[in-house]
Amino acid sequence: MDDEESLEEWARRREERRAASTGKLRAVPLGSGKHRGAHVDPGAPRAIERWTGEQWEAVGVVDDLAAAKxxxxxxxxxxERPAEWDRPPRGETRGRHRKQDPAEERDQ
Known part of the structure; x- marks a missing residue:
């Protein structure tokens, strides 16, 4: 029983998880019937909700699934990628599988 976690330690970890999830958004279909997968009725309006750490709070409404996404x-x-990351155009470099030209072999 010595390996059990104290209540204070568990509460601290729980609060950290809650704080990390605060502010997450979800889209809930505003149609009749049960909530089903988002793909079932893509034309239905959606309520956008934000997790406050305690409950989901309505933030707004959008027209359809595309707007919700x-x-x-x-x-x-x-x-912006640095210029040195750009690759040279094809054909300017030799891969390992390409054979060297005889002139290049002599130069080495």
């Missing part, structure tokens, strides 16, 4: 999964900003 745009709210839930916004596009990430494109990062």
């Amino acid at each position: 745009a709210v839930l999964y916004p596009p990430r900003p494109a990062k």
